[in-house]
Amino acid sequence: xxxxxxxxxxxxxxxxxxxxxxxxxxxxxxxxxxxxxxxxxxxxxxxxxxxxxxxxxxxxxxxxxxxxxxxxxxxxxxxxxxxxxxxxxxxxxxxxxxxxxxxxxxxxxxxxxxxxxxxxxxxxxxxxxxxxxxxxxxxxxxxxxxxxxxxxxxxxxxxxxxxxxxxxxxxxxxxxxxxxxxxxxxxx
Amino acid sequence: xxxxxxxxxxxxxxxxxxxxxxxxxxxxxxxxxxxxxxxxxxxxxxxxxxxxxxxxxxxxxxxxxxxxxxxxxxxxxxxxxxxxxxxxxxxxxxxxxxxxxxxxxxxxxxxxxxxxxxxxxxxxxxxxxxxxxxxxxxxxxxxxxxxxxxxxxxxxxxxxxxxxxxxxxxxxxxxxxxxxxxxxxxxxxxxxxxxxxxxxxxxxxxxxxxxxxxxxxxxxxxxxxxxxxxxxxxxxxxxxxxxxxxxxxxxxxxxxxxxxxxxxxxxxxxxxxxxxxxxxxxxxxxxxxxxxxx
Amino acid sequence: xxxxxxxxxxxxxxxxxxxxxxxxxxxxxxxxxxxxxxxxxxxxxxxxxxxxxxxxxxxxxxxxxxxxxxxxxxxxxxxxxxxxxxxxxxxxxxxxxxxxxxxxxxxxxxxxxxxxxxxxxxxxxxxxxxxxxxxxxxxxxxxxxxxxxxxxxxxxxxxxxxxxxxxxxxxxxxxxxxxxxxxx
Numbered sequence: 001x002x003x004x005x006x007x008x009x010x011x012x013x014x015x016x017x018x019x020x021x022x023x024x025x026x027x028x029x030x031x032x033x034x035x036x037x038x039x040x041x042x043x044x045x046x047x048x049x050x051x052x053x054x055x056x057x058x059x060x061x062x063x064x065x066x067x068x069x070x071x072x073x074x075x076x077x078x079x080x081x082x083x084x085x086x087x088x089x090x091x092x093x094x095x096x097x098x099x100x101x102x103x104x105x106x107x108x109x110x111x112x113x114x115x116x117x118x119x120x121x122x123x124x125x126x127x128x129x130x131x132x133x134x135x136x137x138x139x140x141x142x143x144x145x146x147x148x149x150x151x152x153x154x155x156x157x158x159x160x161x162x163x164x165x166x167x168x169x170x171x172x173x174x175x176x177x178x179x180x181x182x183x184x185x186x187x188x
Numbered sequence: 189x190x191x192x193x194x195x196x197x198x199x200x201x202x203x204x205x206x207x208x209x210x211x212x213x214x215x216x217x218x219x220x221x222x223x224x225x226x227x228x229x230x231x232x233x234x235x236x237x238x239x240x241x242x243x244x245x246x247x248x249x250x251x252x253x254x255x256x257x258x259x260x261x262x263x264x265x266x267x268x269x270x271x272x273x274x275x276x277x278x279x280x281x282x283x284x285x286x287x288x289x290x291x292x293x294x295x296x297x298x299x300x301x302x303x304x305x306x307x308x309x310x311x312x313x314x315x316x317x318x319x320x321x322x323x324x325x326x327x328x329x330x331x332x333x334x335x336x337x338x339x340x341x342x343x344x345x346x347x348x349x350x351x352x353x354x355x356x357x358x359x360x361x362x363x364x365x366x367x368x369x370x371x372x373x374x375x376x377x378x379x380x381x382x383x384x385x386x387x388x389x390x391x392x393x394x395x396x397x398x399x400x401x402x403x404x405x406x407x408x409x410x411x412x413x414x415x416x417x418x419x420x421x422x423x424x425x426x427x428x429x430x431x432x433x434x435x436x437x438x439x440x441x442x443x444x445x446x447x448x449x450x451x452x453x454x455x456x457x458x459x460x461x462x463x464x465x466x467x468x469x470x471x472x473x474x475x476x477x478x479x480x481x482x
Numbered sequence: 483x484x485x486x487x488x489x490x491x492x493x494x495x496x497x498x499x500x501x502x503x504x505x506x507x508x509x510x511x512x513x514x515x516x517x518x519x520x521x522x523x524x525x526x527x528x529x530x531x532x533x534x535x536x537x538x539x540x541x542x543x544x545x546x547x548x549x550x551x552x553x554x555x556x557x558x559x560x561x562x563x564x565x566x567x568x569x570x571x572x573x574x575x576x577x578x579x580x581x582x583x584x585x586x587x588x589x590x591x592x593x594x595x596x597x598x599x600x601x602x603x604x605x606x607x608x609x610x611x612x613x614x615x616x617x618x619x620x621x622x623x624x625x626x627x628x629x630x631x632x633x634x635x636x637x638x639x640x641x642x643x644x645x646x647x648x649x650x651x652x653x654x655x656x657x658x659x660x661x662x663x664x665x666x
Contacts, residue, residue, distance in 0.1 A: 022405065024405065025405065026405060026407045026465075026466060028407065124299075125299070125300070125317060125318060126300050126318055128318070128336070129300070129317060129318035129335065129336045132318075132335075132336035132355070132356040132357075133335060133336060133355060133356065135356060135374060136355045136356040136373040136374045136392075137373075139373055139374045139392050139393045140373060140392055142393075143392045143393065143413040143414065143472075146413065146414070146472065146473070147413065147472060150434055150435070150472060154434070154453065157434065157453060159432045159433075159434060159453065159470055159472075160434055160472060162411070162470070163411060163413055163470065163471075163472050166390065166411060166413075167392060167413060170371070170373065170390065170392060173353075173371075174355050174373055177333050177335065177353060177355065178317075178335055178355065180315070180333075181297075181299075181315050181316070181317045181333060181334075181335050
């Protein structure tokens with residue numbers, strides 16, 4: 001069956017031409033891959049709750065790159081010169097990501113501040129909500145442990161590395177959302 | 189003993205008088221047809237409905253401990269805030285019924301209050317801690333953040349940018365369309381989209397059930413640590429797919445065979461149709477099911 | 483009322499920019515999804531090459547990411563992205579085909595709009611625009627299609643306003659010849 005003849009679209013002026021044309025393929029994955037190595041320039045310094053996101057992303061990429069990096073650096077011959085890698089390290093790779101996060105002072109500061117604030121917020125919330133939030137944070141903690149254990153069995157597994165970093169970021173998103181939701185509800 | 193008895197009697201009187209002081213509040217102010225309406229209520233409920241009048245109308249039933257309801261109006265913006273003093277002894281709940289011009293942009297924040305929104309055609313930004321949320325959308329963007337309440341969003345198939353984030357509540361989204369970013373830690377995400385150009389879904393332990401038609405060259409990505417990902421997504425022009433799970437099962441309805449990766453774990457990738465779009469599903473231990481038919 | 487709705491859309495975007503400046507790539511992706519079509523549309527029409535246009539679009543967003551902290555949220559993000567896209571397109575085009583084009587004679591553009599005498603198929607019009615010399619095409623795209631003023635278009639292209647007007651005059655003349663009709 002032949003395709004029906006396309007209706008030809010006409011315009012009366014140049015301004016009627018569509019300003020937007022969607023690319024034939026999704027360019028975001030390539031852009032996202034390049035963003036990870038392109039630091040966003042920092043705005044003039046002012047305390048923000050979400051500065052951890054930049055810290056966490058950078059720490060994660062350094063952690064993954066250094067401790068697990070063989071599978072994540074560009075392929076040989078691409079001209080970017082992957083650094084020499086140590087093949088032995090006392091920490092498992094999952095624990096290495098944990099260590100990288102926990103040793104970053106910005107991440108630790110932001111997380112501690114958010115945890116303190118969220119604890120205080122939860123005290124004022126109905127018991128059922130407290131229980132649900134606590135259960136979700138426990139689910140995240142459990143997910144981190146499961147991922148770290150799985151990485152111990154398959155250290156270069158890019159899927160597990162990605163999910164582990166996602167989980168660290170999700171924890172901070174949850175803490176931030178609970179903190180902001182509590183403030184917003186009070187009209188602060 | 190006598191002093192304690194007198195103190196108790198005093199407290200009972202205070203509580204009784206607070207409870208007896210429940211009141212109603214009514215106010216109407218003029219508002220622009222597409223202005224912003226901001227509502228903030230700590231506890232109780234909020235019902236918002238759109239109407240054709242260029243006014244915001246507030247009717248509230250107030251618990252005894254509510255200090256007051258502030259309704260202020262400035263060009264392009266109406267603010268409604270329920271004020272409850274800290275450490276109140278009595279009932280700080282307020283049941284708000286608000287009617288707004290249907291083209292309004294709605295900003296709603298509650299802590300322990302259910303929220304129900306209907307007939308509002310403008311952008312909606314809803315932040316709810318522990319209440320359930322039911323809202324209706326009609327082609328305008330939605331940003332909805334919930335902590336522990338369940339969320340129901342009803343669309344009418346008009347394209348918009350939808351951002352829904354829950355910590356532990358379940359999310360049901362039906363007849364949405366356009367771009368969707370949705371996440372939950374432990375809640376279930378049940379999504380049907382009439383058409384989807386971009387979907388980003390993420391859970392830690394919650395399941396995702398998605399059903400919807402993907403537009404040509406659509407991009408669909410879902411990840412979960414231990415939740416299951418079940419996706420039924422036919423697409424104009426087909427898509428390339430990339431499914432990976434460390435220890436969960438991978439299944440499909442188009443007869444593709446699962447591969448075993450070099451290390452531990454499973455993956456399945458291929459192309460359906462012209463491969464115009466792409467679908468990526470990743471889990472650690474959750475199961476994955478992909479079907480290109482609805 | 484329309485201005486009110488648009489004002490609210492800019493607020494929304496400002497919130498995403500703020501998050502992206504802090505390193506939130508998901509917020510930046512939402513900005514990308516919103517603006518990719520207009521950026522790619524401009525890149526494709528300027529470079530006339532799909533691969534170059536895709537490279538240009540990617541580089542535009544990477545450059546935007548790096549410079550996002552300098553973006554003033556009260557201005558238009560779309561215009562800011564277009565400025566970056568124009569620079570990137572010009573640079574890529576020079577590297578791909580380093581042709582020195584003669585500047586047109588100074589002449590004020592004699593039209594105020596870009597209305598066609600009779601309706602033209604989109605494909606035919608796009609082809610006619612693509613066949614214009616680079617300078618004329620660039621000025622035409624920014625002014626007639628994307629709505630920038632003479633001054634804004636000149637600034638984005640790095641040329642004098644008078645030169646921009648001369649390029650528009652040339653574009654109008656060539657389009658009349660190509661389409662065999664008045665372009666008013």
